[in-house]
Amino acid sequence: xxxxxxxxxxxxxxxxxxxxxxxxxxxxxxxxxxxxxxxxxxxxxxxxxxxxxxxxxxxxxxxxxxxxxxxxxxxxxxxxxxxxxxxxxxxxxxxxxxxxxxxxxxxxxxxxxxxxxxxxxxxxxxxxxxxxxxxxxxxxxxxxxxxxxxxxxxxxxxxxxxxxxxxxxxxxxxxxxxxxxxxxxxxxxxxxxxxxxxxxxxxxxxxxxxxxxxxxxxxxxxxxxxxxxxxxxxxxxxxxxxxxxxxxxxxxxxxxxxxxxxxxxxxxxxxxxxxxxxxxxxxxxxxxxxxxxxxxxxxxxxxxxxxxxxxxxxxxxxxxxxxxxxxxxxxxxxxxxxx
Amino acid sequence: xxxxxxxxxxxxxxxxxxxxxxxxxxxxxxxxxxxxxxxxxxxxxxxxxxxxxxxxxxxxxxxxxxxxxxxxxxxxxxxxxxxxxxxxxxxxxxxxxxxxxxxxxxxxxxxxxxxxxxxxxxxxxxxxxxxxxxxxxxxxxxxxxxxxxxxxxxxxxxxxxxxxxxxxxxxxxxxxxxxxxxxxxxxxxxxxxxxxxxxxxxxxxxxxxxxxxxxxxxxxxxxxxxxxxxxxxxxxxxxxxxxxxxxxxxxxxxxxxxxxxxxxxxxxxxxxxxxxxxxxxxxxxxxxxxxxxxxxxxxxxxxxxxxx
Numbered sequence: 001x002x003x004x005x006x007x008x009x010x011x012x013x014x015x016x017x018x019x020x021x022x023x024x025x026x027x028x029x030x031x032x033x034x035x036x037x038x039x040x041x042x043x044x045x046x047x048x049x050x051x052x053x054x055x056x057x058x059x060x061x062x063x064x065x066x067x068x069x070x071x072x073x074x075x076x077x078x079x080x081x082x083x084x085x086x087x088x089x090x091x092x093x094x095x096x097x098x099x100x101x102x103x104x105x106x107x108x109x110x111x112x113x114x115x116x117x118x119x120x121x122x123x124x125x126x127x128x129x130x131x132x133x134x135x136x137x138x139x140x141x142x143x144x145x146x147x148x149x150x151x152x153x154x155x156x157x158x159x160x161x162x163x164x165x166x167x168x169x170x171x172x173x174x175x176x177x178x179x180x181x182x183x184x185x186x187x188x189x190x191x192x193x194x195x196x197x198x199x200x201x202x203x204x205x206x207x208x209x210x211x212x213x214x215x216x217x218x219x220x221x222x223x224x225x226x227x228x229x230x231x232x233x234x235x236x237x238x239x240x241x242x243x244x245x246x247x248x249x250x251x252x253x254x255x256x257x258x259x260x261x262x263x264x265x266x267x268x269x270x271x272x273x274x275x276x277x278x279x280x281x282x283x284x285x286x287x288x289x290x291x292x293x294x295x296x297x298x299x300x301x302x303x304x305x306x307x308x309x310x311x312x313x314x315x316x317x318x319x320x321x322x323x324x325x326x327x328x329x330x331x332x333x334x335x336x337x338x339x
Numbered sequence: 340x341x342x343x344x345x346x347x348x349x350x351x352x353x354x355x356x357x358x359x360x361x362x363x364x365x366x367x368x369x370x371x372x373x374x375x376x377x378x379x380x381x382x383x384x385x386x387x388x389x390x391x392x393x394x395x396x397x398x399x400x401x402x403x404x405x406x407x408x409x410x411x412x413x414x415x416x417x418x419x420x421x422x423x424x425x426x427x428x429x430x431x432x433x434x435x436x437x438x439x440x441x442x443x444x445x446x447x448x449x450x451x452x453x454x455x456x457x458x459x460x461x462x463x464x465x466x467x468x469x470x471x472x473x474x475x476x477x478x479x480x481x482x483x484x485x486x487x488x489x490x491x492x493x494x495x496x497x498x499x500x501x502x503x504x505x506x507x508x509x510x511x512x513x514x515x516x517x518x519x520x521x522x523x524x525x526x527x528x529x530x531x532x533x534x535x536x537x538x539x540x541x542x543x544x545x546x547x548x549x550x551x552x553x554x555x556x557x558x559x560x561x562x563x564x565x566x567x568x569x570x571x572x573x574x575x576x577x578x579x580x581x582x583x584x585x586x587x588x589x590x591x592x593x594x595x596x597x598x599x600x601x602x603x604x605x606x607x608x609x610x611x612x613x614x615x616x617x618x619x620x621x622x623x624x625x626x627x628x629x630x631x632x633x634x635x636x637x638x639x640x641x642x643x644x645x646x647x
Contacts, residue, residue, distance in 0.1 A: 102553030
């Protein structure tokens with residue numbers, strides 16, 4: 001697969017994070033699953049990159065590999081490059097990577113209840129970073145933890161800092177998670193489906209909060225989601241992933257206006273719409289491929305309504321569509337030149 | 340929490356009355372003459388039997404006997420054996436030995452069990468893991484008296500590293516091997532329990548979070564993983580301590596330790612009803628209190644558990 005071209009955004013040197021042609025496989029007794037097959041994306045300071053895709057498309061694995069928290073085994077990086085501010089991560093030592101975690105790059109997870117340690121107070125878990133990364137005293141660290149809770153707009157922060165994760169509501173818990181990830185003021189935040197487990201009304205609040213914090217701090221934000229509605233409001237650019245590859249990348253506006261890949265099109269059509277009430281809900285037929293056995297040619301072809309012989313034989317190259325857009329579909333140009 | 344403890348303590352009262360009554364009835368209402376064989380080959384003189392019948396209220400119905408006994412018990416009087424020794428004194432002499440042995444066993448099973456479990460969980464598959472799995476399997480399948488006799492013969496008789504039997508006021512050092520024998524079964528369980536708990540928590544989401552925060556691996560494992568994994572282990576150890584405090588008839592027998600287990604065994608053999616009732620009542624109370632302690636400990640360890 002060819003490298004994704006880097007036009008659109010800053011120069012490669014100024015990039016906050018650049019992932020290039022990343023390959024990861026999961027090895028088990030039953031065989032090898034090709035989880036990532038050449039993922040490339042980048043994010044600059046202050047911008048939001050949304051990574052879209054179904055479950056199993058490799059969104060989270062990419063994020064975990066960037067953070068250096070991929071479980072090995074079963075996961076093994078077999079190729080590619082991850083550069084943080086130009087520094088290669090994959091060859092950096094574990095100690096260097098640990099230094100960067102929390103301090104420079106941080107991550108929040110989908111289910112804050114299981115992502116927070118149930119037996120420690122939220123204050124303890126936030127303060128821990130100030131104590132062990134910044135050498136603060138227990139008391140000062142707790143005061144800072146309360147400040148962090150206040151920053152993510154948890155009312156009564158001074159009292160709540162002494163409470164345990166299970167004593168918070170889902171939305172408040174995700175705020176705790178955000179406060180914890182931002183404690184050491186990282187400049188890259190990866191949010192792995194931060195709102196999936198939440199009520200719709202709370203989802204919007206959390207997204208607003210993330211967006212606000214990103215703006216205030218000039219952070220780069222990677223927002224991993226399968227929810228197109230969430231993406232539309234906050235993303236600057238979007239990378240759509242399928243079967244461990246980025247299949248389309250574009251700025252949010254043009255992607256919504258005219259998807260350049262049948263998979264993206266399918267995703268957008270499967271959003272329920274009020275004006276289509278009574279019609280059958282559109283969905284992409286079939287299931288994502290098993291990663292131990294990815295179909296030859298375009299991995300999406302068995303589910304694609306416009307698949308032709310070429311799709312079954314040849315893996316589509318990235319078609320540069322100008323203005324930073326690209327799509328890995330043989331018919332990319334055709335797709336975006338429609339009305 | 341205070342209310343919960345109070346409620347639990349109040350619950351002890353009916354349990355206490357119920358168990359003591361059952362024990363009392365079992366011991367005294369059994370058919371058979373308690374004085375048979377008391378006076379050697381001859382039958383006891385009538386005057387002795389009359390005196391004893393009077394002293395133990397044996398002419399009254401069992402229920403009346405029981406309440407007379409309970410009345411004395413509540414004033415701290417455990418009664419006397421047939422030969423006139425205070426049961427209270429017997430307990431006073433035997434219990435410290437039992438507590439000492441229980442503590443030694445508890446420390447051995449706790450330290451070795453947790454260390455083995457944690458190490459194997461962290462190291463993963465390999466020699467150590469197989470060694471621990473195999474040896475715990477052996478300890479679990481072999482009865483305690485076999486382990487006891489083997490160690491006694493090998494370490495005590497053949498190698499002469501230890502005294503094969505223990506004196507009446509044993510030191511901690513003397514109790515080391517008996518404690519190991521007594522705790523060996525629980526040690527095997529603790530090793531497996533902590534190994535499983537650690538393995539489960541290794542992949543837990545909050546461990547990933549702790550790693551993503553950039554904490555040192557030492558802290559991720561030593562604080563975040565261990566703290567959670569030890570909850571079931573500590574609960575088990577607490578319950579086991581309650582059981583250990585009940586004395587160990589077999590281990591005490593093998594190593595000739597004069598603890599509460601031996602006392603009960605002898606009392607049953609000699610049909611010393613007062614001793615049996617007294618000691619078992621005490622053990623019931625100790626066990627109930629230990630259980631309460633475990634429940635309180637459990638709430639302290641796991642903040643998700645609230646009793647109010």
